[in-house]
Structures are given as structure tokens and as C-alpha cells.
Amino acid sequence: MAAEQASAKPLRADAARNRAKVLDAARGVFAELGTGASTEEVAKRAGVGIGTVFRHFPTKESLLEAVLGEILAGFAEEARARGDSPDPGGAFFDFFQLVVGEAATKNAVSAELADAGVDVHAGRDDVRAELRGALGVLLTRAQEAGSVRGDIGFGEVMALLAGTSRATENLDVATRARVLDVVFDGLRASHA
Amino acid sequence: MAAEQASAKPLRADAARNRAKVLDAARGVFAELGTGASTEEVAKRAGVGIGTVFRHFPTKESLLEAVLGEILAGFAEEARARGDSPDPGGAFFDFFQLVVGEAATKNAVSAELADAGVDVHAGRDDVRAELRGALGVLLTRAQEAGSVRGDIGFGEVMALLAGTSRATENLDVATRARVLDVVFDGLRASHA
């Protein structure tokens, strides 16, 4: 009654633990091996039977979605945390850099980020909405503060985020910094 | 310049024709269906037996590489054609836009473009060198003309090219234009 939290079933303690293990393993595996990695590999890394993976995520696609959801949720969280920063511009660019940096390590992140901008799969709309909301705040405030050009919206930022992440994936730190600098300058441009 | 058939075999006329058919088909198939498309599909579209595909490209990966090579070669060509433009800045941005636009249609292009920036696969170094040369000219001239910031090089441009292509793949035209505008502004920035 008090804290029901999620949606349907409370999920037994061990089941929840396994679900988390699987999700974690999946994140790692897909990051390292790409989304083409086998479900078996995920199971192995999670230290569970393959049946367990499929019990929690009845489809490979659903597993992918869940991973993406987690990532996006994490980003939304980060965005939210910066929502009332006294330095809106800094907060926005800080967030941008964080996301891109994340993608540098985990290969799959950017791939999935790309999907996140567009729609594609149902069910994750909630997470996407959250991210849209939190990032929207960041963006709007930065624009109002004059730190970010006013002629772009959520869609453009997501695309830039995904694109820069992708572009940056296998680059050395210095080059990555320069690329990011270019994009940042573009974002600042007073439309010119 | 002089010598045509780089390495060993002169390649009979019909063989060369088949090689070309396969390459064309592969380009189309991978563009439409992604790199996950089956080799069989390529053979079918090329109108040849699957054995023929494997005779010319002993591995699926080698076929992918060849396709990438073709794409890069085409881009190198385009870059070269703009090498002595009286408007260096225009030439550079024109080229950039052309590449990104191409990727908008052919999904696989950007995926492969990504690899092109870094090294990854051997054998394609020659094409990459050509592209580097031609694009280098475009970039340098644009920088000398003050149209592009001076603190970036080939690597950064390739990354931006790849990233923007990816970011832009599934966007509507208007959004795509805006994203491109941001990147362009970033590239123009007087270092800031």
C-alpha cells in the first residue's frame, strides 16, 4: 500500500537481482560487442541460464530496449540534476559533454542514442519523455541566458548528441576535444 | 595515374564486368537493408551466382570494404573536382553537405564512413589517402581563405562528416538543415 512504485508485479527479491544482473551484463556486452552480440553471451556474463534472460526480456529486442531505457533514464537523471544550475549555459554544455564522453567508452550507447531521437520503438516513450522534459529545461534556460542559439529545439540537440557521440567513439582524446569544440561553437553561434 | 590494374591479374573482360555488377548491387543492398543483409541477396540483385560474389570478394567483410572504398573514392573524386574552386569556403561546405546528403539516402554510407575516419581495415589505405589528399586541399584552402577555423585537421573533419551523417540519417529535411547549420557555424567559428 505504501510504496507500490512500479507497475504490475513487485517481483521477488532474487528475481529483481537477476533482472539487474542481466541488464548490467547486457549493457556491458552490447557496449563492447555491439548490438549483434548474442543473448547467450549476455547470459554467460550475467552468470545466469539463457532461460532467465528470456524470462525477464522475452525478446532480444526487448532487452535492447531495456538497456536503452536505462541509459536514457540515466541521462535524464543527469539532466534533471542540472536543471536549476545558476549557470544555465555551463549546465547545458556540461551535460552534452557528459553524454558524449559516456558514448566514447560504450560503443552501443551512441547507436542506441540515435534511435532515441526518433521514435522507433514503443514502450520507451515514458523514458524518452522524461529525457525530453529534463533536457528541454536545460536547453531553454541556456537559450534564455543567451548561451545557446535560439533556433534549435530538442530534436536538433538529440541529433547532435547522437551524431557527436558516434563521431567521437573511436577518437583520441585530443581530437575528440576539438570536435566537441566545433560543435559547441556551432551551438553557441548567435545564429549569425 | 598511369597504371590501371594495381596489383596482379589483368582480369578478363567479363570477370571485370561481374565484379562491377556485384559491387553495384552490394552498394544498393547494404544501403537499403543495412550491412546485415545477406550475401545471397547481393548475388541475387547482381544477377550472378553466389559463388561469383565470393570469387571476387573472398569474404563478406572484404565486400563491405570494397563498397566503402567505392564510396570513399567517389567522395575523393568530388573533393578533387572542387579543389581549385575560386570560392574555397563554398567548395568546402558544398562538399560537406554533399556527403551528408548522400548518407541521408543510403543508410549504410554513414556507418561505413565512421570506419573510414579511423583506420580499422588494411587495404583501403590508398583510397583513404586519396580522400585525405583531396579533402585536405579543400580544407586548407578554406582555412587560408578564412572560411574555416584553423585549429582542425583532416581527422576532425572526417569525424564531423561521419557524425553529422549519422545524426542526420532519419531526420526530416528541416531539422537536418538546422543541424547542418549548427555544425557549419561551428566550423566557421574564428576559434572563439
Added chain:
Amino acid sequence: MAAEQASAKPLRADAARNRAKVLDAARGVFAELGTGASTEEVAKRAGVGIGTVFRHFPTKESLLEAVLGEILAGFAEEARARGDSPDPGGAFFDFFQLVVGEAATKNAVSAELADAGVDVHAGRDDVRAELRGALGVLLTRAQEAGSVRGDIGFGEVMALLAGTSRATENLDVATRARVLDVVFDGLRASHA
């Protein structure tokens, strides 16, 4: 009537209730989905956990057997009820038709009926014996009354019952009636 719990355990009230629920559900599920239906489905329909199903029926096969037993028991009951009919021939054919009609609805019935004629699985001999007894009475009386040919026994009737059920499963009513008519005429034949 007298003795209820045949063999070992008295079985707690709720346990017995669960057993019944499972059996009922199984009957329905197998009838609708065929014997290939999953045990999980049975559990779901019964409103119990899958563990409960396996507690009562340690094997899917044993569950199948139990279902068959129930069906046969039901038939035995029907046969018994007609055992002292003043119209032995009518009783026999009436029973035959009843069984075949049942199978028309519940697909699995006939499949299992087939096994019932022969031996196959142990443990169900008691039910089979009951059916054999009750149907035997029906048959013998019908034969003595001259309504059914005398050169056949229980085995033949069971085979005919199973076969006709099967044959009749997916037929429209009219055709089914005609097929039944043929078999009935054959059963009546004075050996000829």
C-alpha cells in the same frame, strides 16, 4: 461411492481442490490447443503456480494420462447409466454417438481415445477396466438383442469409436452424420 481416495494419501482439502482445478484446466487447454500446449498454459488457466501442476502430476505425460483417465471415466459413467436400458440397441448406439460428438468439440479427446483402446500406459488400467466393463455390458446386451453384429468385441468397438471420432473431428454436421450412419450400418450388419 464407498471408497474415495483409492491409494495412499488422504490429500488435504485444498490440495484436492487444486488437483481438480488443474485437471479441469488441462482438459480444456489440451482440447483447445492440442496436447502440444504448454504446461504453463494449464497452470495459468487453472489459476495456480506451475509448481503446483508438477506437484500433482510429476510429468506432463502423467497429466495427459490423468486427463485421459477423466475422460474415460466420464464415458464409463455414461455407459453404466445406460446399462439397464430397456432398449439395448438404442443404448449402445446412443452411447457411441455421444462419444463421437464429444470428440467433435474437444480435439484432444479423440487423440487420447486412440491410446485408450490399446494399452500403452500403465496406471490407467483401472479406468480402462471400468470402461471395458460398462461398455461390455452395453455391447453384449445389444448383441443379444440382435441390434449389433455378434462377431466383434470391446477392442473393435473401441477402435471404431476412436477412429470415427478422429475421422469426424473437423467435419460439418451433415457429413459427420453420414459417416456415423455408415459405421452404424456396419455395426448392425448381420455379419452378412
Added chain:
Amino acid sequence: MAAEQASAKPLRADAARNRAKVLDAARGVFAELGTGASTEEVAKRAGVGIGTVFRHFPTKESLLEAVLGEILAGFAEEARARGDSPDPGGAFFDFFQLVVGEAATKNAVSAELADAGVDVHAGRDDVRAELRGALGVLLTRAQEAGSVRGDIGFGEVMALLAGTSRATENLDVATRARVLDVVFDGLRASHA
């Protein structure tokens, strides 16, 4: 040019041989182990790789259909061969017995026979049509000769065929003979 025979591709000699081997193996495997037998088993018995089975029959279902088709075609052939017998009644019953006898050995036959009566799967309509034609002749002639009752058609006969086959599958010879006798008498019955 001379004998094109089939439909699309002439099929290389070895390919045809393999197709036949697979079909034969499938027939045997499904007969012995039921239609639930694995495709792998079929491949093993045929002495080919599993890929070969799927090359010829892209789906397990298509393999099943092919097997059924072969069986039906064989029956159609037998029926046709008896089409102009001087003894129409004998021809009909002879054929009936032949089919039922076949089923006695090969378990799957009757299972598939059942489907054959109704429609179920497309593609096999041609074989079914042939059988319908040939058996139709047998039936009509037998009816005209007064050997078979006139109030039944192809559908009834197919159902009886399938049902009797099923009923008879695991019976000893004597019982089988008696069951068949009953059905035959029913078929002869002057409508009664």
C-alpha cells in the same frame, strides 16, 4: 526441350537426388517418430547437412506438406490404376484396404490423411484434386455397380479412410480385419 516436366527449375542431378533422399528420410522419420520429430533427425537419416534440408524445404511445415503430398500422390496413383477394373466394387474396397494397411505401418500417414480430407494447407490442392478425381471414379463406379451405397461422396470416404487408418494403427491383424469388415459392411449397406 523434350521433357521439361515439372514447373520452374530443372534442378541439378545431385540436387534432385538429395531432395529425394530428404523426402524419403522425412517420410520414415515422421512415420516412426511422429510429426514432432526434429528436422535434424531427418537430416541425419538422409545423410545430409541440416542446411540441405532447409534449402529444399524452407520450413518444417513445407517438408511435412511435401511428405503428405507424396503419400497422397501415391494413393492417387493406386486409385487411378484401379479406375477401369472390371470389378468396380472389388477395386474400391481393395483400394480402401490398401490405404488402411499402409497407415498401419507408417504412423504419420493417418495423421496426415486426416488433414488431406479437409483443406488446411494451400499448395497441395493439385495432389488432392488428383486424388479426389481418381478416388471419385472408383467410388462412382462402385456405386453404379451397386457395391457401395449411393448416399455418400468423396468427403465421407476420405473421412472414413482417415478414421479407419487411425483406428487401426496399433491393432493386431485379426482385430484390424474385423474393424475393416465393419466399415466395409457399412459402406455396402443399401442405405438401410
Added chain:
DNA sequence: GATGAATGAGCCTTCATTCAT
């Protein structure tokens, strides 16, 4: 006793690659 999460063998199917024709 009941529950349902965990397990893993096994199934169908795809596809890169090889090789006889």
C-alpha cells in the same frame, strides 16, 4: 504445500563459406 524463478536441452531457421559440377 504452493509459488514462480531458474535452468538448459532442444528446436527451427539463417547465413557465410566451400566445392563439385
Added chain:
DNA sequence: CATGAATGAAGGCTCATTCAT
């Protein structure tokens, strides 16, 4: 050289059965 049949590893997914809670 071209062809396409053959191959078999690998992948996604299901399901009977076990066992900790």
C-alpha cells in the same frame, strides 16, 4: 570462371522440469 547446392556453426526462442523461497 561461373554456378548454386551443401554445409554446419550460431542465433533466437520454447518448454518440461527442478528447487529455493
